[in-house]
Amino acid sequence: MFSLFYGLWKYIFKRDEFYVLILGLDNAGKTTFLEQTKIKFNRNYKGVNLNKITTTVGLNIGKIEYKGIVMNFWDLGGQHELQSLWDKYYAESHGIIFIIDSADIERIEESKAAFENMITNEHLVGIPLLIVANKQDILEALSLDRIKSIFKSSAPQIGKRDIHSISVSALNSQGITESIDWMTNCIKRNVPSRPPNNAEE
Ligand code: G3D
Numbered sequence: 001m002f003s004l005f006y007g008l009w010k011y012i013f014k015r016d017e018f019y020v021l022i023l024g025l026d027n028a029g030k031t032t033f034l035e036q037t038k039i040k041f042n043r044n045y046k047g048v049n050l051n052k053i054t055t056t057v058g059l060n061i062g063k064i065e066y067k068g069i070v071m072n073f074w075d076l077g078g079q080h081e082l083q084s085l086w087d088k089y090y091a092e093s094h095g096i097i098f099i100i101d102s103a104d105i106e107r108i109e110e111s112k113a114a115f116e117n118m119i120t121n122e123h124l125v126g127i128p129l130l131i132v133a134n135k136q137d138i139l140e141a142l143s144l145d146r147i148k149s150i151f152k153s154s155a156p157q158i159g160k161r162d163i164h165s166i167s168v169s170a171l172n173s174q175g176i177t178e179s180i181d182w183m184t185n186c187i188k189r190n191v192p193s194r195p196p197n198n199a200e201e
Helices: 002-013 030-042 104-121 144-158 177-188
Strands: 014-023 057-068 069-076 095-101 128-134 163-167
Touching: 014 030, 014 177, 030 057, 030 069, 030 095, 030 177, 057 177, 069 177, 095 104, 095 177, 104 144, 128 144, 128 177, 144 163, 163 177
Parallel strands: 014 069, 014 095, 095 128, 128 163
Antiparallel strands: 057 069
């Protein structure tokens, strides 16, 4: 009897759990993006003062429930020495959000190198990839089209997967909903290739 009720309870309440990595160089706006996501999608989350956010050193995490699934976000540190830790998380992830500081023209090639290094990892084959051109509120920021043309030569490494790029101002919460919406739809579509982490429970 217990197992019958437990099975019913699981059927009604259990949500599939997915993991999304938020990657990019330090200072790109990863923590701000995650904070705004939590504010937008968690009704009771009040958030921290966005002016007091400091660059990601370890790992920031966040969880939202959206469109019937649970999405866990891991915002990983982007400093050069921390990038070597990114691949420890690849095998368990279902989506990648790669954040670019569009206003940091000096580091755009460094960002591209980190991107290429990430995208060629075998554990990420077929995983949906969202490229976020952040800080679009800054007047001198490179446009999305300009960033796309800079990253164009990475196209052969991207392989067959859902990919999308989007203009965002994480600070002003512009483009956050569209980003999460796109990622959620792709992750759900990709379940046959990358099932939820709690699939066997
Ligand atoms: P990180 O987690 O990738 O290291 P953070 O980056 O989220 O800590 O952001 C680094 C700095 O960029 C922060 O400024 C933050 O306010 C700013 N930032 C993030 N997103 C945007 C954006 O969309 N527009 C603008 N103008 N700034 C943004 P500080 O001054 O605290 O270093």
